[in-house]
Amino acid sequence: MSTTTPLAMHMSDGIINAPTSALFGVVAIVGLAFCTWRARTDLDEKTVPMAGLVAAFIFAVQMINFPVLPGVSGHLLGGALAAILVGPYTGALCIAIVLVVQSLLFADGGVTALGANVTNMALISTFVGYGVAVLGRRLVYSRTSSPGALGGIAFVAALCGTVAAATGFVIEYAIGGAASTSLGAVAAYMWGTHVLIGAGEGLITAVTVMAVARARPDLVHLLRNAPRPAAARRTGVPA
Template structure:
């Protein structure tokens, strides 16, 4: 049986030309905004990490893992990149990876590149970061440990993957070029990407946990979210 890869790399012809152009414009605008914000937020010590994140995601996206019989998936990387280098830089990293993969390796269609960037780079990074932010604040001090960050990363990556799949469903609803019903597409994408999200979550958890143990000062999520002070500590300091 031939394995089918379903992790968001949309090929040419799945959505029509007007929809491809629409989300091409969304991708250009979104990455442009991220580039402006990255210039303001990326410091010198995080630049090497951003390069390593892009290289790591590029390499790991080339490796598929089984999801169901005959179906495989691969890392999207949005939550992983956002936790380590921030959502703006993370989206740029994944955007660059997707462009290289599409133009040099024919992994994802050229006309669908804008939609793929919208789903995997923009939605994946920002949804993953939003979930990570909420999970970190809910975890409190426990989220400030490598183990706690691994749990935060797992949750963020799993939910971010489903959000990216939802982006595909919306694009198909707007301009799907095939004759498959939207309910069938939605059921398939959500069902498979919940499972892909588990794999994504495990990879993200291991990776962010390892970085947190070796270089906790480089974790964007920790650096930019102030640690909450307990009420008891606040009373003592007062």
């Protein structure tokens, strides 16, 4: 998120102190190492090109900001979208690559804050979004496989992932915030604006996931091994 205030999801250098930056740098490295190890089982002839397309799409869409409040704009985080399409482990790696390129080549996000940004947007957003999507698949998609149901699941997953990422920022700021703004003000600002940003993210995620599912449902990771709708199980018709 970009904003005229120094408090942003895509944080720059100096918002959290050096020890906190180092701590979450380690968290990011360990998390990405684990994702790299687990992603090996997910990567196949379908997932590899899809992961490249997802990373390129998220990179492009993150360059487009939409207004949230006066002086505040937001952009797609992409965690839930990546997780739904290519799985949480590969999805987290896709987001991390985008964040590294943005930080090193476009100065979008501080280098010292890169670990915190990866933790929030690549790890927290992706895994929370995927967890919500899996829960929605079990509760909703097992009863109906309509495009609207899948879109609703994607919307809620993206919204929850965005708010969770904002919560990660609040925790980091509570541990070692270097700005003069109070923790209460930071929390209220982050949660308030990111509910709105999450709604925009949810709409983009829902539309994108439904479009891919209509054209190539076999490319949607969330739908692999998904339980068939109850009506299909009763009639024996494939979902």
